[in-house]
Amino acid sequence: MSVTPEQSAEALNGMFKFGQSLAAGFFDYLGKQNAAFQQAAPAQAPQLPLPEASDMARLQQELAEAHARLWAGMAQARPGEPVQPIAQPAPGDRRFNAPEWTASPVFDYIRQAYLLNSDYLTKLADALPIADGRTKERMQFLTRQYVDALAPSNFAATNPEFIQTAIETRGESITQGIKNLISDMEKGRISMTDDSAFEIGRNLATTPGSVIYENALMQLIQYAPLTEQVHKTPLLIVPPCINKFYIMDLQPANSLVRFMVEQGFTVFLVSWKNIQAEQAHFGWDDYLQLGPITALDVVRDVTKVKKPHALGFCVGGTILTSALAVLKGRGEDPVESLSLMTTLLDFADAGEIGCLVDEASVAGREATIGKGGVFQGRELAQVFSSLRANDLIWQYVVGNYLKGKKPEAFDLLYWNSDSTNIAGPFIAWYLRNMYLENNLRVPGKLEMLGVKVDLGKVDVPAYLMAAREDHIVPWTSAYLVRQLLGGDTTFVLGASGHIAGAINPASKNRRSYWVSESSAAVPEEWLEAATEQKGSWWLNWVEWLRPKSGDMVAARNKPGNTKYKVIEPAPGRYVKETV
Missing domain, CATH: 3.40.50.1820 (Alpha/Beta hydrolase fold, catalytic domain)
Incomplete structure (x- = not known):
């Protein structure tokens, strides 16, 4: 099936409008999340400066043209053939490695469309006219959280691996996935390893x-x-x-x-x-x-x-x-x-954690636990996991809940999940004098x-x-x-x-x-x-x-x-x- 010029023009116009609506929702998300990091109400937070109109138009045009090429490739693909690749995952991104993603033109299209949209939003964040380096890094961090969370691999309806596993197990994977989810909710964290495989003093920390x-x-x-x-x-x-x-x-x-x-x-x-x-x-x-x-x-x-x-x-x-x-x-x-x-x-340059530390967030810690209190280890563990969300969060959401698998035994991940509380005055002083003021x-x-x-x-x-x-x-x-x-x-x-x-x-x-x-x-x-x-x-x-x-x-x-x-x-x- 071929695509006429009129259909291409219609697809281009539709995708241009889609790019506009995607950007609008994205900037609303960034503003709210930035306010949350600053522990302020969204209405009180300063408005994010938008990219230059010319940059916005250029990026939206590029997105629309890429989607039009992808749609045309899908329309021209023969039955049983994968869609012509327009977008590819970044090196090291294993979310779409399974053959199920390219075996079906529908899921291949979903995969590539997501990659195009992710690239578009990443470029939008990069184009924000923000002079402060730490704020700019925070926007890039929030963008990564946003696009990682919306990956089609994270949802049952758009993950062909979920469907294939459910068919092969006659639904048992769905039942087990629900059980895994309930267990992790009771535990208060996502399971990254088989906790029963390790015990401190038995097979960890055993040097006499x-x-x-x-x-x-x-x-x-x-x-x-x-x-x-x-x-x-x-x-x-x-x-x-x-x-x-x-x-x-x-x-x-x-x-x-x-x-x-x-x-x-x-x-x-x-x-x-x-x-x-x-x-x-x-x-x-x-x-x-x-x-x-x-x-x-x-x-x-x-x-x-x-x-x-x-x-x-x-x-x-x-x-x-x-x-x-x-x-x-x-x-x-x-x-x-x-x-x-x-x-x-x-x-x-304090790495990715540094972009999450600003005056408002530190002042909030000082006011709540700076004179006495406990900074919960689970909160810190969640921050560290979010720095590599695909590897330390979404991989296990897909494996544990969608595929119904039990994570393998891995000593390093057991340690990673074994969080530790910190004294509030210590962490508040440390954040201000090291990360914030570099004294x-x-x-x-x-x-x-x-x-x-x-x-x-x-x-x-x-x-x-x-x-x-x-x-x-x-x-x-x-x-x-x-x-x-x-x-x-x-x-x-x-x-x-x-x-x-x-x-x-x-x-x-x-x-x-x-x-x-x-x-x-x-x-x-x-x-x-x-x-x-x-x-x-x-x-x-x-x-x-x-x-x-x-x-x-x-x-x-x-x-x-x-x-x-x-x-x-x-x-x-x-x-x-x-x-």
């Missing part, structure tokens, strides 16, 4: 060790040696307080903790408290004092080593570095070296524990690891740490994202990392001079650490000492507490 100290905010774990001799200088690990520590100790094959113990290091680790009402008053200073500062004192007392190594991951690295700046400001020399994994100290990078701007901190005084050797595809801590921002610390720095760039790039076990030795002797101020110039090394950056890090770790000594076979006695076996009670 003992809790030798605890206070209201953290437990300190000392891990048992796995070698007859160890390096004299121990290692203290400070993980993020917004997640549970066992990301560093998942299972033996992918445990950074076990790897370091196997390399002959005495490892200590901070296990943060899952905040309840009793800890709701803790602020930034409390986390520094009761966290790394106290932990360093205990490590020194137990090992009789004045200057341990210290490693911080993500916000754990921000807390750790701030604590070291306080100690340096007091005239102390607290550590032999500092290692940071995917850590921000300069928040000028930490300015010497003397922030006072912590009575000390005006200067990161330049942290002059120990530092190993800085970032991940090339990290959307939470952009690697170019992590690189800027080199300009803030006072000592020699070594920068290493790992492949993949925030978690997979950091937790890249040496036992599997997959992916790669980049190294360079360059000390360029501009991150991209450093990368141009870098060389790619196959395998895990863990091996590079441990070789950097060894020469700074003193002589080999007999392993410390007894945890703690007479002052710090064993409280309970690792991984301890704190990490097992649920929200």
